[in-house]
Amino acid sequence: MKKNLLAIMLIILVAITLVGVIAVVVVTKLSDPTSAEDKPSIDEIVQSSVEVPEITTNLAGNDYIKISFMVQTENKKAKEELEKRNFQVKNIIITELSEMKAEDLTGKKGKEKLQEALKTRMNELMEEGKVEKIYITSSILQ
Known part of the structure; x- marks a missing residue:
């Protein structure tokens, strides 16, 4: 026991x-x-980012916008792929903007909504990685 x-x-x-x-x-x-x-350092962000030069396009109303972006990807392979897809990126930007009115782009919330829509559409294209964040580097709305 x-x-x-x-x-x-x-x-x-x-x-x-x-x-x-x-x-x-x-x-x-x-x-x-x-x-x-x-969090990636600023050097890592710059190394994995693609600049989209200024685009001028009409909005849904009689207004137009001049806007440029910096697109941050998750790695260098994704950056290389996004650079090759430059024409598709510009097409996405123009088509998204053509559906928006000037009122949709005013203020912080409007710009954030545009950034999220572009990020979602660009990630649908990507095969080698993904878009992490989109920065608006200049914007003139007229």
């Missing part, structure tokens, strides 16, 4: 220790700062 009790206590002690070790490993892996998403 004592041997059985001693064996059961030893098994319980080993099980508790094993659960503790597993918990420590899981907690350290989840809280590891290198496993979390690191």
Whole structure:
């Protein structure tokens, strides 16, 4: 009887220790700062970004816009692909803008909506990576 009790206590002690070790490993892996998403440095952003030169196009009303962008991709392969797809990117920008009115582009929310729409459409094209963020570098609305 004592041997059985001693064996059961030893098994319980080993099980508790094993659960503790597993918990420590899981907690350290989840809280590891290198496993979390690191923000890229400005140099990395510039190296993976494509400039879209100024585009002038009509809006849905009688207004027109001159606008240029900087498109940040997730890596250099995505940047190279986006550079090759330059004509498609310009087409996406022009078609998106042609559906918008001047009122849609005024203010912060309007510009953010345009940026999100362009990002979504460009990511539909991408095969080697994805577009992370779109920056409006100049904008003149008339």
